[in-house]
Amino acid sequence: MTDFKPTAETLRLKEILTAPEAKERKALAEHLAFSTDMNTADARALLAIAPVDRSTASKWSFAALNTQSTTGAEDQDAAPWSAVADQLNKEMKAAKPGFVAPLLTH
Secondary structure (H helix, E strand, C coil), X not given: CCCCCCCHHHHHHHHHHCCHHHCCCHHHHHXXXXXXXXXXXXXXXXXXXXXCCCCCCHHHCHHHHHHCCCCCHHHHHCXXXXXXXXXXXXXXXXXXXXXXXXXXXX
């Protein structure tokens, strides 16, 4: 058996997908890992400011969504996904002339 030596890209994928910031932002982490060439530090920074994916976050159970007010401070601190995407696209266009944002659908 030969010793497995992961490639730099394999390490990048692992670091993004297993980062603490990716814990409740799985969809965004997967997008950054597989659909961009963003480095690990930038991906983690973006994940850190992105809103939590409420469909996977434990504190946002179905029961909690039906009983919790969504007008608290946490919503004021969290940027909507569109704002995060707009900011990311703006930064990519500035860094890479000719960059065209991918069309994403859910």
